[in-house]
Amino acid sequence: MMAPMLDEAWHAMGANRLRSFLTMLGMMIGVAAVIMMLAVGQGARFAVDQSIASMGSNLFIVLSGSATSGGIRLGMGATPTLTTGDAEAIGELPSIAAVAPIAPGTAQLVYGSNNWSTLVAGTTPAYLEVRDWGVESGYAFSDSDVRSATRVVLLGRTVARNLFGDTEPVGKTIRIKQSPFLVIGLLAPKGQSLDGRDQDDTAFIPVTTAQTRVFGTQFAGSVRFIVAQAVSPEAMTAAEREMTQLLRQRHHLPERTDNDFDVRNLTALANAAAETTRVMSIMLGAIASISLLVGGIGIMNIMLVSVTERTREIGIRVAIGARERDVRLQFLLEAIIISLIGCAVGVLVGVGAAVIANLSARIPVVITGAAVLLAFIVATGVGVFFGFYPANKAARLRPIDALRYQ
Amino acid sequence: MAPEALIRTEHLFKQYETAAGPVPVLKDVSLSIDRGEFVAIMGPSGSGKSTFMNILGCLDLPTSGRYLLEGSDIGKLDADELAALRNRVIGFVFQGYNLLPRATLLENVALPLLYAGVAKDERNRRALELLAQVDLEGFARYAPNQISGGQQQRVAIARALVNRPQLILADEPTGNLDTKTSHDIMEQLVRLNAKHGITIVLVTHEPDIAKYARRLVRFVDGRVTHDGGVSVAEIEETPA
Numbered sequence: 020m021m022a023p024m025l026d027e028a029w030h031a032m033g034a035n036r037l038r039s040f041l042t043m044l045g046m047m048i049g050v051a052a053v054i055m056m057l058a059v060g061q062g063a064r065f066a067v068d069q070s071i072a073s074m075g076s077n078l079f080i081v082l083s084g085s086a087t088s089g090g091i092r093l094g095m096g097a098t099p100t101l102t103t104g105d106a107e108a109i110g111e112l113p114s115i116a117a118v119a120p121i122a123p124g125t126a127q128l129v130y131g132s133n134n135w136s137t138l139v140a141g142t143t144p145a146y147l148e149v150r151d152w153g154v155e156s157g158y159a160f161s162d163s164d165v166r167s168a169t170r171v172v173l174l175g176r177t178v179a180r181n182l183f184g185d186t187e188p189v190g191k192t193i194r195i196k197q198s199p200f201l202v203i204g205l206l207a208p209k210g211q212s213l214d215g216r217d218q219d220d221t222a223f224i225p226v227t228t229a230q231t232r233v234f235g236t237q238f239a240g241s242v243r244f245i246v247a248q249a250v251s252p253e254a255m256t257a258a259e260r261e262m263t264q265l266l267r268q269r270h271h272l273p274e275r276t277d278n279d280f281d282v283r284n285l286t287a288l289a290n291a292a293a294e295t296t297r298v299m300s301i302m303l304g305a306i307a308s309i310s311l312l313v314g315g316i317g318i319m320n321i322m323l324v325s326v327t328e329r330t331r332e333i334g335i336r337v338a339i340g341a342r343e344r345d346v347r348l349q350f351l352l353e354a355i356i357i358s359l360i361g362c363a364v365g366v367l368v369g370v371g372a373a374v375i376a377n378l379s380a381r382i383p384v385v386i387t388g389a390a391v392l393l394a395f396i397v398a399t400g401v402g403v404f405f406g407f408y409p410a411n412k413a414a415r416l417r418p419i420d421a422l423r424y425q
Numbered sequence: 426m427a428p429e430a431l432i433r434t435e436h437l438f439k440q441y442e443t444a445a446g447p448v449p450v451l452k453d454v455s456l457s458i459d460r461g462e463f464v465a466i467m468g469p470s471g472s473g474k475s476t477f478m479n480i481l482g483c484l485d486l487p488t489s490g491r492y493l494l495e496g497s498d499i500g501k502l503d504a505d506e507l508a509a510l511r512n513r514v515i516g517f518v519f520q521g522y523n524l525l526p527r528a529t530l531l532e533n534v535a536l537p538l539l540y541a542g543v544a545k546d547e548r549n550r551r552a553l554e555l556l557a558q559v560d561l562e563g564f565a566r567y568a569p570n571q572i573s574g575g576q577q578q579r580v581a582i583a584r585a586l587v588n589r590p591q592l593i594l595a596d597e598p599t600g601n602l603d604t605k606t607s608h609d610i611m612e613q614l615v616r617l618n619a620k621h622g623i624t625i626v627l628v629t630h631e632p633d634i635a636k637y638a639r640r641l642v643r644f645v646d647g648r649v650t651h652d653g654g655v656s657v658a659e660i661e662e663t664p665a
Contacts, residue, residue, distance in 0.1 A: 023545065030527055332525055336536070337484075337508065337511075338482070338484060338511060338517050339512065339517065339536060339537045339540065339584065340508050340511050340540040340588075341508060341540050342508040342540070343505065418484040418485075419479050419484045419485040422484065422523075
């Protein structure tokens with residue numbers, strides 16, 4: 020029964036090509052919009068997820084504190100209250116898996132006739148571990164480098180490119196603030212951070228080297244911040260509490276005074292960012308769905324016209340034995356075919372537009388099979404839903420009225 | 426026991442509701458038609474003959490009274506059962522041929538078989554056979570508008586016959602045809618009646634055409650005024 024009905028539906032659409040095409044166009048635009056919006060939304064989510072993953076998981080950042088000077092309170096990090104000792108003590112906490120102090124500064128790096136100003140961070144090997152940051156060539160500095168404050172440096176991809184171009188940097192000597200440093204490793208590329216900063220535009224040196232030989236310190240062993248990683252997502256709350264207690268104790272802060280440091284949960288920030296993109300992609304999809312709805316209404320409109328136009332044909336079919344369900348099926352199939360063809364073309368157009376957006380405007384897009392499948396399911400649903408009323412109207416025509424219709 | 430009449434109407438009334446009030450069209454029509462009969466129905470327009478034909482064809486229902494086709498009461502059947510009856514028992518031949526314009530002649534003839542649930546190969550085989558019977562097998566892939574009116578009516582007859590019906594209802598089948606073609610069509614119907622025993626009920630207002638039948642029923646003003654021989658066909662008021 021289905022095959023000849025499909026054949027009939029196909030014939031009927033061929034009989035009025037322009038109209039069938041225009042009806043499909045509505046559906047096509049709707050589906051293309053949905054596919055494209057989903058692709059952009061998913062792309063944004065993917066980009067954010069990637070930055071979050073590049074940040075490392077279960078991270079805290081402890082900032083050294085604010086200072087009050089003559090009633091004027093300075094911002095966080097204004098006074099270096101944290102030390103490498105604090106970092107080591109935090110590392111002893113049971114809820115903490117790894118910890119790394121950071122003493123950053125901006126410095127000019129010089130190799131031959133090239134120079135490049137960048138963020139130079141003094142830290143320990145644990146930092147790369149916490150950030151899950153690999154070394155592409157050469158090797159990372161070790162704890163013994165930290166202990167003996169050697170002049171070695173790890174370069175980020177952007178720094179290396181600016182200083183060395185295509186030359187292999189590992190083994191070369193560069194100058195940081197006039198002192199010679201041996202490049203011992205090139206870091207793997209990390210890409211953009213959540214706030215859009217180029218994470219590869221940086222260089223790492225042992226924290227002790229930074230403190231004693233490059234930037235100096237206000238007092239022995241002071242660092243600007245400490246990065247700490249909790250043992251698990253569940254341990255985040257405990258870790259935050261324990262770190263706060265420990266630091267207050269170490270800094271001899273009496274009760275009722277403010278902390279002279281600030282513990283920030285980076286995972287919470289990341290989650291907020293992820294949530295934002297999730298909401299955005301849902302909203303994009305919802306807006307695009309409206310055009311799908313409009314396409315569906317277009318189908319219903321045309322089907323109603325078609326039923327009226329073909330009243331006599333329906334009458335002939337009914338006179339020679341078509342049952343209500345035969346007539347209904349015929350018109351439903353027509354609606355579904357229009358939807359599906361519109362959908363298929365819409366998917367192609369949507370995917371094409373997404374690819375073009377990606378290539379020309381560098382918008383990240385992700386096209387999933389699930390999105391395409393969803394589009395097909397929704398399109399069929401729209402066809403059935405909006406085709407049902409006209410099909411039913413056709414099926415319910417009284418044979419004698421249908422036959423007499425001029 | 427006498428064999429059951431193919432068609433039997435008992436006190437059929439039909440009225441249409443209009444804005445000006447109900448208009449009675451059939452007034453107490455009781456008629457019985459046996460298998461194998463060839464009946465012509467005549468009458469001026471508005472006499473109710475077309476309404477009567479529509480009821481016989483299960484396309485319309487009487488306001489009151491009973492209509493028995495093959496012994497079963499039409500008033501007690503639902504829409505699907507009526508559709509099945511139209512499909513299996515009745516073949517229609519209309520004045521305006523009523524072929525589907527976008528379908529080929531073969532598809533048109535095969536259409537009743539489609540609704541009867543016959544497989545495609547069998548449908549096409551039967552349809553070709555019927556087209557051959559009306560000498561149009563060479564036109565199977567043509568569209569209705571590519572052949573003449575007489576040929577279209579022959580295709581319609583082939584379509585009416587394809588499901589081997591008991592009854593053919595022909596509503597002014599020659600109304601749009603010239604005299605010679607009209608007689609060809611009528612001879613075809615006579616052959617079907619004589620050779621295959623198919624019951625034929627024909628509406629016409631042409632005495633020449635009515636004479637092919639063996640029984641004449643005349644309607645005037647919603648009632649049967651004559652039921653008998655066809656020789657009185659000429660004593661006919663001018664057709665409207």
